[in-house]
Amino acid sequence: MYTTLKEVTSKAEQLNYTVGAFNAHNLEMLPDMIRAAKEQGSPIIIQTSIDTAKYIGHENFVAVCKSMATKEMVDVVLHLDHARNFDDIKEAIDKGYTSVMFDGSHLPLKENIMKTRAVVEYAHKHGVSVEGELGTIGGTEEGIHVGEDDKVYTNPKDAIEFVKATKVDALAIAIGTNHGQYKSKTQVNIPLLREIDAVVDVPLVIHGGTGVNEQDIHELINNGIRKFNVGTELLVAWTRKAKETFEETKETKSLRHNIIPCNQAVKEVVKHKISIFRNIEDRTLILR
Numbered sequence: 001m002y003t004t005l006k007e008v009t010s011k012a013e014q015l016n017y018t019v020g021a022f023n024a025h026n027l028e029m030l031p032d033m034i035r036a037a038k039e040q041g042s043p044i045i046i047q048t049s050i051d052t053a054k055y056i057g058h059e060n061f062v063a064v065c066k067s068m069a070t071k072e073m074v075d076v077v078l079h080l081d082h083a084r085n086f087d088d089i090k091e092a093i094d095k096g097y098t099s100v101m102f103d104g105s106h107l108p109l110k111e112n113i114m115k116t117r118a119v120v121e122y123a124h125k126h127g128v129s130v131e132g133e134l135g136t137i138g139g140t141e142e143g144i145h146v147g148e149d150d151k152v153y154t155n156p157k158d159a160i161e162f163v164k165a166t167k168v169d170a171l172a173i174a175i176g177t178n179h180g181q182y183k184s185k186t187q188v189n190i191p192l193l194r195e196i197d198a199v200v201d202v203p204l205v206i207h208g209g210t211g212v213n214e215q216d217i218h219e220l221i222n223n224g225i226r227k228f229n230v231g232t233e234l235l236v237a238w239t240r241k242a243k244e245t246f247e248e249t250k251e252t253k254s255l256r257h258n259i260i261p262c263n264q265a266v267k268e269v270v271k272h273k274i275s276i277f278r279n280i281e282d283r284t285l286i287l288r
């Protein structure tokens, strides 16, 4: 089913797993990302940046996600990542996205609340979910760089006020992760996550998931992370394979010979991440 963030994270909350939110960097890789979720028996959140949405066309992302959700019988959410202005959000909602993120993390708390609230009002009227953000995630996203010294962890007291006043469906928190981190791994602040999870009752979101140690993922899920963003890892997998295949083949060879292996490489990453996100070991323990 083509569905919303609220829907898939509610189910994840009941069964204690997290839903992977994977950035589609082009249209080529999209079908295999959704097939990966189907093969793993999991819902998937496909997310796009504003620029990628404009490059491909919002309607085209919506059409592929909708048709594949129906044909493959898998729950697919189409989410707009890191939007900072209302017009971009309105465009995605009007063209059929089922979820949007308003990133007001750079604003003073009151202003972030006010603007997020306005987004929530518009989105909910259209049956669309909203993710808000509090605190700052390091690294570079959409050309905006946040250095180590400018990183601000999410304050649990602010989180209570923010969630109550805005009525967001999910909250992105800053607990030490960085956008675009690939080679090194980050030290996530689990005690802070526990503190936030104890006082806030909406699903929590991790950005910069590529930089998270895989052995930390269970701990994050067990403390309320219900949406787990992975972008860089897919980008690297596709590009590496593309360099290989385009280097090796003749220019007259059909393009699909070069591109199918790139999509397959992305599919393997998505399948692997979902296998961890399902948190099976932990759920087996609970069922016992």
Ligand SMILES: [Zn+2]
Residues within 6 Å of the ligand: 082, 137, 141, 179, 207, 208, 229
């Ligand atoms: Zn992000």
